[in-house]
Amino acid sequence: MTKRPRFGLYALVILSVVVSFLPIIWLVLTSLKTTEGIYAWPPQYLPDPFTLKNYINIFTNSPELLLYVLNSFIVALGCTVVALSFGGMAGYALSRLGMRRAGVLMVFILAVSMFPPVSLLPSLFQTFLNLGLLNTYTGLIIAHTGLFLPFTVWMLASYFATLPPEIEEAARMDGMGFFRIFWSIVIPLSWPGFVATGLIVFIFSWNEFPLALVLMTQNAMRTAPVGISLYPGEYAFPWETISTATVIAIVPVLIITAIFQKQIVGGLTAGAGK
Amino acid sequence: MTEVKLDRIGKKYGAVEAVQQFDLTIREGEFLVLLGPSGCGKSTTLRMIAGLESITSGDLTIGGARMNDVDPKDRGVAMVFQNYALYPHKSVFDNMAMALKLQKVPTAEIEERVGRTAELLGLTDYLQRKPAALSGGQRQRVAIGRAIVRTPKVFLFDEPLSNLDAKLRVKMRMELQELHDRLGATSVYVTHDQVEAMTLADRIVIMNGGVVAQVGTPREVYDHPADEFVAGFIGSPAMNFLDLARDDTGRWVSDCGNLALPALPADTGSRSRVRLGVRPEHIEVLPEAPGPAPLTYPARVLLAELLGADALLSLGIGETRLLVRVGGADHPVQGAHLAIRLNPAQLHVFDIDTGRALPRSAAEVPPR
Numbered sequence: 018m019t020k021r022p023r024f025g026l027y028a029l030v031i032l033s034v035v036v037s038f039l040p041i042i043w044l045v046l047t048s049l050k051t052t053e054g055i056y057a058w059p060p061q062y063l064p065d066p067f068t069l070k071n072y073i074n075i076f077t078n079s080p081e082l083l084l085y086v087l088n089s090f091i092v093a094l095g096c097t098v099v100a101l102s103f104g105g106m107a108g109y110a111l112s113r114l115g116m117r118r119a120g121v122l123m124v125f126i127l128a129v130s131m132f133p134p135v136s137l138l139p140s141l142f143q144t145f146l147n148l149g150l151l152n153t154y155t156g157l158i159i160a161h162t163g164l165f166l167p168f169t170v171w172m173l174a175s176y177f178a179t180l181p182p183e184i185e186e187a188a189r190m191d192g193m194g195f196f197r198i199f200w201s202i203v204i205p206l207s208w209p210g211f212v213a214t215g216l217i218v219f220i221f222s223w224n225e226f227p228l229a230l231v232l233m234t235q236n237a238m239r240t241a242p243v244g245i246s247l248y249p250g251e252y253a254f255p256w257e258t259i260s261t262a263t264v265i266a267i268v269p270v271l272i273i274t275a276i277f278q279k280q281i282v283g284g285l286t287a288g289a290g291k
Numbered sequence: 292m293t294e295v296k297l298d299r300i301g302k303k304y305g306a307v308e309a310v311q312q313f314d315l316t317i318r319e320g321e322f323l324v325l326l327g328p329s330g331c332g333k334s335t336t337l338r339m340i341a342g343l344e345s346i347t348s349g350d351l352t353i354g355g356a357r358m359n360d361v362d363p364k365d366r367g368v369a370m371v372f373q374n375y376a377l378y379p380h381k382s383v384f385d386n387m388a389m390a391l392k393l394q395k396v397p398t399a400e401i402e403e404r405v406g407r408t409a410e411l412l413g414l415t416d417y418l419q420r421k422p423a424a425l426s427g428g429q430r431q432r433v434a435i436g437r438a439i440v441r442t443p444k445v446f447l448f449d450e451p452l453s454n455l456d457a458k459l460r461v462k463m464r465m466e467l468q469e470l471h472d473r474l475g476a477t478s479v480y481v482t483h484d485q486v487e488a489m490t491l492a493d494r495i496v497i498m499n500g501g502v503v504a505q506v507g508t509p510r511e512v513y514d515h516p517a518d519e520f521v522a523g524f525i526g527s528p529a530m531n532f533l534d535l536a537r538d539d540t541g542r543w544v545s546d547c548g549n550l551a552l553p554a555l556p557a558d559t560g561s562r563s564r565v566r567l568g569v570r571p572e573h574i575e576v577l578p579e580a581p582g583p584a585p586l587t588y589p590a591r592v593l594l595a596e597l598l599g600a601d602a603l604l605s606l607g608i609g610e611t612r613l614l615v616r617v618g619g620a621d622h623p624v625q626g627a628h629l630a631i632r633l634n635p636a637q638l639h640v641f642d643i644d645t646g647r648a649l650p651r652s653a654a655e656v657p658p659r
C-alpha cells in the first residue's frame with residue numbers, strides 16, 4: 018500500500034457523495050424556504066429568508082402526519098422482526114443444516130422474489146378483503162414480510178456461511194441441540210448480520226408504496242410515503258408542505274441508522290477477510 | 292474399559308472415498324496419533340469417532356458399545372479443534388462450563404471442576420476474560436480445558452498445535468504429554484507434523500489416500516517402514532531412494548553403475564530390480580577411500596548446508612545423488628572428495644511395483 022493520497026479516488030468519492038446527497042440537501046433547503054422563495058426566479062440556493070414556518074404549519078394544519086409516521090414505524094418494525102425471525106431460521110437451515118437441495122431452494126426463493134409486487138396486488142387485495150386484513154397493521158406487516166423475506170433469507174444465509182463451523186460443532190459436542198445452538202451461539206455471533214439486514218428491511222418497508230397504498234385505504238391507517246403523496250391539493254402543488262413532511266419522515270430512519278451504524282459497517286464487510 | 296474399536300470403517304462423499312476399511316483397536320489409555328499428508332483422511336476418521344461425520348460403512352464401538360448412530364454428546368468423547376472453536380461471546384469460565392451446565396451438573400460442582408481444571412492449565416487468572424483477550428497459547432489451553440472438565444472417556448485432537456508458532460508448539464507439546472501422563476485417558480491425535488507424532492505417540496497410524504499404510508510404535512515405523520510411502524514420510528530429511536538392478540554376477544548395481552552391492556539384506560526372491568532406501572543419518576562419511584573396502588564408495592560433495600548442530604551434504608556418486616546428514620562441526624565443504632560407507636542393517640529394500648518393503652534376510656548380511 019502506498020501512503021501517497023490518491024486524488025483521483027478522493028475526487029470520485031466526493032463526486033458520488035455529492036450526487037447522492039444533493040436531492041436530500043435540496044429537500045431540506047426547500048423545507049426551510051418561504052413559498053415565494055421556492056417559486057423565485059432565478060432560483061434561490063440558500064433559503065432567503067430562512068424560515069421554520071413550514072414545520073410549525075405542518076404540525077398545526079395536518080397533525081395526521083405524525084400518525085402516518087407512527088403507522089410506518091409500526092409496520093416497518095413489525096415487518097423487520099417477523100422477517101428476521103423467519104429469515105434467520107430459514108437461512109440457518111439452508112446454509113448450515115446440510116439440507117438436501119438447499120441450493121435449488123435458495124434459487125427458487127430468489128426467483129419468487131422477482132415477481133413485481135404490482136402483479137400481486139389484485140389477488141392480494143381480494144384475499145386480504147376476505148380475511149378482514151385490509152386497514153390493519155397485521156395485514157401490511159404480512160404483505161411486507163412476504164415481499165422482503167427472500168432478501169432476508171439470502172442475506173442471513175450468506176452471513177451464517179461466513180461463521181467457522183467448528184464453533185457449532187463444539188457446541189454439538191458440548192450437548193446443545195440445533196435450536197439451542199441457533200439461539201445461543203449463532204444469533205449472538207451473527208449480530209452484525211442481523212442488524213444490517215434488519216435495517217435494510219426496515220428501510221424497504223418504510224419506503225414501500227404500492228402495497229401500502231392499496232391495503233391501507235383509511236386515512237388513519239396510511240403510512241408516511243402514501244400519506245405525503247396524497248397532500249397535493251386540487252389547484253396547487255404544495256412543495257413546501259411535501260418537502261417538510263418528507264424531511265420529517267426521514268428523521269426516524271436517520272436516527273435508527275445512526276444508532277446501528279457501527280454494526281452495519283461490520284455486517285456489510287464481514288466475511289471479506291479473516 | 293474405554294477401548295475404541297474401528298471395525299473396517301469407511302467414509303464416502305459421493306464417489307470420493309475419503310477413508311477406506313479403517314480397522315484398528317485403540318487400547319485403553321493409549322495415545323494414538325494419526326499421521327499423514329494433507330487430504331489423506333485423518334480429520335474425517337477423527338470426526339467419525341466424534342460423531343460429527345456419519346459413518347458410511349463399518350462399526351465404531353467405544354467401551355464395547357456400538358456408537359455409529361449415537362449423538363456426539365452421548366459418546367463420552369471430547370474434541371479439541373485446530374482453530375480452538377471457543378465461544379467468542381462467552382467468558383473462559385462459561386466456555387469451560389458449558390458442557391457441565393447442559394448436563395445439569397450442580398453449580399457448586401461446576402465451579403469446583405472448572406476451577407480445578409483452570410488451575411491445572413494455569414488459567415485461573417483468566418476465567419472472566421473473553422477469548423479475544425487471550426493469546427493463542429492461552430486460547431488453546433482453554434480449548435483443552437473445555438475438553439478436560441467433561442472427564443471424557445476419549446480425547447480427540449485435530450491438529451491442536453498447528454496454529455501456534457514453533458516455540459510455543461514445542462512447549463504445548465510437552466504440556467500435552469504431561470497432561471496425558473497425568474490423566475491417562477485414551478487419546479486420538481491428528482497431525483501432519485512427524486515430530487509431534489514421534490514424541491507424543493504410543494502408536495502411530497500413517498495414512499495415505501484414505502488407507503492405513505502402517506500402524507506401529509514410533510520406533511517400529513522409523514526402523515521398519517512397511518512400504519516406500521511410510522519410509523519417505525517418516526524421517527527428516529526424507530530417506531534416499533535409488534533403483535538397483537541385478538547384473539550377471541548377482542551383484543546389485545545402480546543405474547549409473549558407480550554403486551554396486553554384492554548382496555542385499557532382504558529377501559529379493561526372483562526380482563531383477565528393486566528400490567533401495569537409506570536414511571541420510573545412516574550413511575557414514577569417511578575421509579577419501581583408503582582403498583577398496585566392502586560397501587564403501589568414493590563421493591564428491593555437491594552442496595553442503597549447515598543447519599547448526601548438523602550439516603546436510605548433497606553427495607554425487609557418479610550420477611547418483613545421496614543426501615547425508617553429518618555433524619555440524621568441521622563438516623566437509625562443497626567440492627570435497629570423500630567416501631561413504633553403507634551399513635547393511637540400515638538399508639531398506641522395496642519392491643519397485645508395489646512399494647512394499649521386502650522382508651529382511653539376516654543370512655545375507657556380509658561382514659563389515
Ligand SMILES: Nc1ncnc2c1ncn2[C@@H]1O[C@H](COP(=O)(O)OP(=O)(O)OP(=O)(O)O)[C@@H](O)[C@H]1O
Nearest residue numbers: 304307309327328329330331332333334335336483
Ligand atoms: N464434505 C466433503 N465433501 C467431499 N469431500 C470431502 C469432504 N470433506 C473431506 N473431503 C475429502 O476427503 C478427503 C479427506 O479429507 P480430510 O479432511 O479427512 O483430510 P486430512 O487428512 O484431515 O487433511 P488435512 O491435513 O489437510 O487436514 C479429502 O480428499 C477431502 O477432499
Ligand SMILES: [Mg+2]
Nearest residue numbers: 333334335449
Ligand atoms: Mg484435517
